[in-house]
Amino acid sequence: MAAYRATQHDSMGYSSNMLVLGRETRALPDIIYGAPMEESEQDYDRFVEQTRDRATQAYYDVRVSLQKRAQRNKKYYDLGLKGAEFNEGDWVLYFNPRTLRG
Numbered sequence: 001m002a003a004y005r006a007t008q009h010d011s012m013g014y015s016s017n018m019l020v021l022g023r024e025t026r027a028l029p030d031i032i033y034g035a036p037m038e039e040s041e042q043d044y045d046r047f048v049e050q051t052r053d054r055a056t057q058a059y060y061d062v063r064v065s066l067q068k069r070a071q072r073n074k075k076y077y078d079l080g081l082k083g084a085e086f087n088e089g090d091w092v093l094y095f096n097p098r099t100l101r102g
Contacts, residue, residue, distance in 0.1 A: 002027075011069045012062045019058060022051045 005016040006025060017025050042050075086092060 011066060013065045014058050014062060019055075019062065022055050 002025075005020075006027065008015050012019070015024065017023070
């Protein structure tokens with residue numbers, strides 16, 4: 001699950017860790033071989049502002065990306081649809097849901 005959560009998703013453009021935690025988690029190779037470290041010498045207010053700004057930007061980017069992906073999926077789904085044409089006198093199934101009172 002850790003590998004799945006650390007993987008950048010194609011439709012969102014971000015990993016699950018980034019969206020939930022506000023940062024990427026460190027994996028074992030990062031600890032062994034070293035990875036670029038974030039600033040550790042910062043005050044609490046600055047950390048909160050940076051985390052909030054990163055989360056806000058990430059959520060905006062995800063919304064835009066998912067909207068584009070949904071429009072693309074709809075376009076390709078609609079290509080395979082064929083409209084149904086009915087003539088007068090054709091038998092059709094009519095769905096009329098009954099609402100119960102009370």
